[in-house]
Amino acid sequence: MGPNDELAEELRASARKALDDRMPTTVLRQVIDTEDGIDRSLYALAADLGWLGLTLPESVGGSGGSWHELAVVLEEIGRALAPLPMIASVVVAAGAVMLAGDDEQQQRLIPGIADGSAIATGALFGASGRPDEPLAARVERRDGSLVLSGVSGFVPDAHVSSWMVVAATDGAVPTLVVVDSSAPGVRIERLDTTDVTRRLAHVHFDDVVIPSANVLASADAQHVIDELVRRAGVAIALDSVGGLERVVEITVAYVGEREQFGRKVGSFQAVKHHCANLLVFSETARVAGRAAADAIDGARWVEWAAIAKSYSGDTYTEATRIAVQCFGGVGFTWEYDIHFYMKRARLSQQLFGSPTYHRQLLTRELRSRTAD
Amino acid sequence: MFEDDPELQAFRLRYREFLDANAPRGWRVNATSPDTTLEIQRSWLRTLVAGGWGAAHWPTEYGGMGATLAQQIVMQQENARAGAPAVTMFGMALVHVAATLLEFGTPEQRHEHMPSILRGDEIWCQGFSEPGAGSDLAALSTRAVRDGDNYIINGQKIWSSGANRADWCLLLVRTDPIAVKHKGITFVLLDLHSPGIEIRPIKSLLGSQEFCEVFFTDVVVPVSNRIGEENEGWHICQTTLATERGPYLLPVVNKLRGECAEMGRLAEAIGTDHAAQVAASFHAEVTILSELLDRTLIKAAFGKSGNESSILKVYYSELSQRLTTAALEMVGLDAQLSWPEAFDLNSDTFDGSWGMSHYWSWSWTIAGGSNEIQRNIIGERVLGLPREPRPEAKVR
Numbered sequence A: 001m002g003p004n005d006e007l008a009e010e011l012r013a014s015a016r017k018a019l020d021d022r023m024p025t026t027v028l029r030q031v032i033d034t035e036d037g038i039d040r041s042l043y044a045l046a047a048d049l050g051w052l053g054l055t056l057p058e059s060v061g062g063s064g065g066s067w068h069e070l071a072v073v074l075e076e077i078g079r080a081l082a083p084l085p086m087i088a089s090v091v092v093a094a095g096a097v098m099l100a101g102d103d104e105q106q107q108r109l110i111p112g113i114a115d116g117s118a119i120a121t122g123a124l125f126g127a128s129g130r131p132d133e134p135l136a137a138r139v140e141r142r143d144g145s146l147v148l149s150g151v152s153g154f155v156p157d158a159h160v161s162s163w164m165v166v167a168a169t170d171g172a173v174p175t176l177v178v179v180d181s182s183a184p185g186v187r188i189e190r191l192d193t194t195d196v197t198r199r200l201a202h203v204h205f206d207d208v209v210i211p212s213a214n215v216l217a218s219a220d221a222q223h224v225i226d227e228l229v230r231r232a233g234v235a236i237a238l239d240s241v242g243g244l245e246r247v248v249e250i251t252v253a254y255v256g257e258r259e260q261f262g263r264k265v266g267s268f269q270a271v272k273h274h275c276a277n278l279l280v281f282s283e284t285a286r287v288a289g290r291a292a293a294d295a296i297d298g299a300r301w302v303e304w305a306a307i308a309k310s311y312s313g314d315t316y317t318e319a320t321r322i323a324v325q326c327f328g329g330v331g332f333t334w335e336y337d338i339h340f341y342m343k344r345a346r347l348s349q350q351l352f353g354s355p356t357y358h359r360q361l362l363t364r365e366l367r368s369r370t371a372d
Numbered sequence B: 001m002f003e004d005d006p007e008l009q010a011f012r013l014r015y016r017e018f019l020d021a022n023a024p025r026g027w028r029v030n031a032t033s034p035d036t037t038l039e040i041q042r043s044w045l046r047t048l049v050a051g052g053w054g055a056a057h058w059p060t061e062y063g064g065m066g067a068t069l070a071q072q073i074v075m076q077q078e079n080a081r082a083g084a085p086a087v088t089m090f091g092m093a094l095v096h097v098a099a100t101l102l103e104f105g106t107p108e109q110r111h112e113h114m115p116s117i118l119r120g121d122e123i124w125c126q127g128f129s130e131p132g133a134g135s136d137l138a139a140l141s142t143r144a145v146r147d148g149d150n151y152i153i154n155g156q157k158i159w160s161s162g163a164n165r166a167d168w169c170l171l172l173v174r175t176d177p178i179a180v181k182h183k184g185i186t187f188v189l190l191d192l193h194s195p196g197i198e199i200r201p202i203k204s205l206l207g208s209q210e211f212c213e214v215f216f217t218d219v220v221v222p223v224s225n226r227i228g229e230e231n232e233g234w235h236i237c238q239t240t241l242a243t244e245r246g247p248y249l250l251p252v253v254n255k256l257r258g259e260c261a262e263m264g265r266l267a268e269a270i271g272t273d274h275a276a277q278v279a280a281s282f283h284a285e286v287t288i289l290s291e292l293l294d295r296t297l298i299k300a301a302f303g304k305s306g307n308e309s310s311i312l313k314v315y316y317s318e319l320s321q322r323l324t325t326a327a328l329e330m331v332g333l334d335a336q337l338s339w340p341e342a343f344d345l346n347s348d349t350f351d352g353s354w355g356m357s358h359y360w361s362w363s364w365t366i367a368g369g370s371n372e373i374q375r376n377i378i379g380e381r382v383l384g385l386p387r388e389p390r391p392e393a394k395v396r
Helices: A003-022 A025-031 A040-048 A067-080 A086-100 A103-114 A221-255 A269-295 A301-332 A338-350 A355-371 B006-022 B034-050 B069-082 B088-104 B107-118 B233-245 B247-270 B273-301 B309-336 B341-346 B354-366 B371-382
Strands: A120-123 A136-142 A145-156 A163-170 A173-180 A186-190 A200-210 B124-127 B143-147 B150-157 B168-174 B185-191 B197-203 B209-222
Touching (some): A003 A067, A067 A086, A067 A221, A067 A269, A086 A103, A086 A120, A086 A145, A086 A163, A086 A221, A120 A145, A145 A173, A221 A301, A221 A338, A269 A301, A269 B309, A269 B371, A301 A338, A301 B273, B006 B069, B034 B088, B069 B273, B088 B124, B088 B168, B088 B233, B150 B168, B150 B185, B185 B209, B247 B273, B247 B354, B273 B309, B309 B354
Parallel strands (some): A120 A163
Antiparallel strands (some): A136 A145, A145 A200, A163 A173, A186 A200, B150 B209, B168 B185
16 A cells, blocks of 8 residues: 555545444435435535545645545445535536636636535536437527527536536537526426435526626537546446445345344355355446546546446446345335435436446547557 | 556566567467477477576576566566467466465475476376365365375376376375364375376367366375375465466456457447447456456555455456357357367467357356355355355265
């Protein structure tokens, strides 16, 4: 273990403690019944603990850390199923402004993300919320101002956002604009998701006037969108790694206690082998997620991002299927926690591009390498 | 991993230079039978040793390179890149025997065998499994009875890979028939040219004669050929077996990488989205396997490995079956044709025969502790699940 790992392990211990204290599933069950479904005091704590500004530059209120550390926090959040809008706000929205915004925009928008006083999100896709389908929002110049109309589908945490980065077409090309969530013409249609630990919304834009200062200056918005899909995908993969780890623990604990035929059911090979398979999924997904986090900006980043997102989506989904089977009847109840993981896995699998989509990206990347 | 270290890069280039100058070309054409393949491998081993690139993982005092793990990984990558011959037929000697001798052997035993192994003069096999002791290895019943300075051995072994070409055998025998089964086992080195030994190759499902049955009738083994103490063999053989899940897996992963690259070309030729998806998903998994192996080996180098190696075994063996199953469909009927027998002996690299890769992969889920046993190990020793009620029966 290098010093890098020691730092990460310290961070992990403190994150685990904070989330064990503040977001055990007994508390989670209360939070998901609230109107907004997030715990604002926990979000404030996340800011105090430095999680929000971890990878943001010091010049805009962050601490200039690496994804090696952010990975730890994202894993712990996934493990606890914590309803925190961190991926939307830090990875996507702040990521977009850092990648595409100018100095003024970064100074204006990022410090609030880093200190938690603002929550933001990214509305990057069309009505289906899928990265492989056309955008359904567009900007037009009307009477000297820029006007946004249309819709962005399945936007995470839009309901608690104060601003969002919206991808819209400007003629034939995409552009990125920052939209005040409370601006006239913005309507946030809350959705009921099966994964109650996350909230999504369709965001409708009805002639929303975009001040010119809110157009993100980037020569190639599509490149930025692609990069945000990769980063959000890896963030989701890390969330899944944490979830998988916990699924193994609670399933093993259950089958190690439950008795039938006068024996712990975990002593039966059929059940034990299910658990062994869960661990294989968990360990391989962990390797993929961490390798991807460590690869950011490197030569293999595009490849690892696609691998981590597609593999973690499929394995988390399959592992939670097996886990529910191991729990038996109680696995089908609301009372036991395993279904939260099962549903978070399925939303994670589809959010920011399905495994199929990310394997297409992987194929494209490998092809471009062969061509080089 | 390891791609950016300048020292390692220099090491890589030095080895690449050696390979470019010395690795035989076109050797596959001559590898037409097990015997010619053996000679190609023997000659290559001698070239490697003469050039100072032999026995990478052995300590220098025994003529090895004392290479770091990262260097071993680099060498494997370069071997694959250069299409150098494997030294699979010397694998048991270089890996299992060396690991066992270095940890438990006497200085005399090391000096008797390790230099000859480096010269390519000793081929080794393993005599562990028996007809009645497969997954339940500790139930083995080949008897060794002490007679002065010798043991007299009677019984039978099975699945001894390459015994028909081997000179020596790592042998497990029962020296105490009364004790609880794993406490009555002794580990000896057996000269296969001794009288009383009959070796019968078993024709495998590949059509080749890879595995053997070995029968012992009053075979004499000097007590000086014993490894460790009498009745301590069970403990020692765990070390021998553990080597199969360490750096030994590097070439296995390299082979999978080769298969994966070939699958990518097949998918391009087929040109459908489905084929591209299948190839991409296997590329993802083989990349993850490779990373998992590197990270596990590094942990092991820091003394923190353990039964996690069972995770690797389960994953690579089944991944190989899934990957080759998918490839058979991509290739179509061409993959239903047979392949030259000699290919079997070079299983470190993808030889272009999907059929061979596919059928071989079933040896991986069965040999070296079946995947069912590996899952028990994961469940019980890694996850701490309760053991299946197991009668600790005596052997007879």
